Ligand SMILES: Nc1nc2c(ncn2[C@@H]2O[C@H](COP(=O)(O)OP(=O)(O)OP(=O)(O)O)[C@@H](O)[C@H]2O)c(=O)[nH]1
């Protein structure tokens with residue numbers, strides 16, 4: 111069946127390793143091992159292509175050969191290699207992450223082939239493992255909006271771009287990510303992904319859990335958006351202050367993949383127009399000034415991040431009522447990305463030429479950073495300087 115939409119970001123597949131071949135008891139022969147199914151990232155591949163080429167979405171590897179009189183050790187079964195686009199995450203049917211194919215060449219074992227039969231198995235080859243797996247494409251954007259439900263992420267995306275994600279006063283309005291582009295007057299464009307809200311337990315796949323977190327991986331800047339008044343999922347649940355929501359977001363990201371916290375991060379405190387902000391904002395500001403480490407020490411242990419996120423900027427805004435504050439966010443986002451941006455593609459060319467003996471000198475140039483207090487993670491960016 112042809113997929114209805116052009117773009118597919120998730121495939122449910124069945125994978126089975128090849129069975130091992132039988133051994134030959136008379137000659138103590140061992141059967142060949144069954145082939146494995148591998149999932150490998152490859153440039154220019156898409157999940158749509160994969161689906162069109164394999165409509166059944168079943169992938170099996172070759173069986174191992176039986177041991178024979180003239181071939182005591184059976185031939186192993188052929189491995190099956192499945193190509194996926196870079197950025198695919200492989201997870202089990204229950205959502206457990208098995209591995210990532212982030213760049214071309216990365217590979218994940220989808221299903222293992224069975225061992226060949228020998229003395230230890232009564233000469234009977236073992237069956238290959240069979241699994242149902244999700245292949246999910248992680249989104250790429252420069253900036254990812256990270257926040258509790260209802261914080262105003264979609265409202266902010268609407269304010270900075272032409273994207274029109276749905277905005278509503280209930281949590282989990284955004285169910286799947288949407289991308290908007292910020293256009294700057296000098297033609298620079300920055301893509302922003304509006305992501306579903308994250309709640310306590312997201313790293314255990316509660317709420318929209320992993321479907322949210324996987325997308326954060328491929329963004330360069332984490333833009334935390336919090337409601338200055340905090341968050342309460344329902345009247346019977348605990349009310350979280352704005353500060354607690356920041357700590358919980360931090361903790362959930364850390365539990366999912368601590369290295370995500372190495373990414374530059376910025377905090378937007380939204381809904382400054384609400385009357386209660388007169389009380390809640392000074393309180394939040396005081397706690398942020400004390401430092402996330404110090405303030406978080408007062409939180410219950412399960413909410414306390416071990417590795418506090420470092421915000422490059424903290425911007426109080428009203429996404430709904432104050433366009434000027436939104437402009438400030440735009441400017442700060444750009445400033446952050448310009449400092450931390452991944453090396454431009456031509457830098458790779460420079461490195462390639464260096465390796466191949468081309469005459470190119472590289473100089474360290476320290477990038478001017480207005481806010482580099484306590485940023486242990488940051489290395490000065492190396493810029494090419496053509497001699
Ligand atoms: N007072 C006030 N309300 C706001 C502001 N920004 C957003 N809201 C309201 O907050 C509610 C949630 O806004 P959304 O933009 O849908 O929030 P979200 O973070 O995308 O929520 P999810 O998609 O559920 O995660 C809506 O009723 C918005 O109108 C603001 O600056 N001030």
Ligand SMILES: [Mg+2]
Pocket residue numbers: 263264265275276277283284304305306
């Ligand atoms: Mg939303």
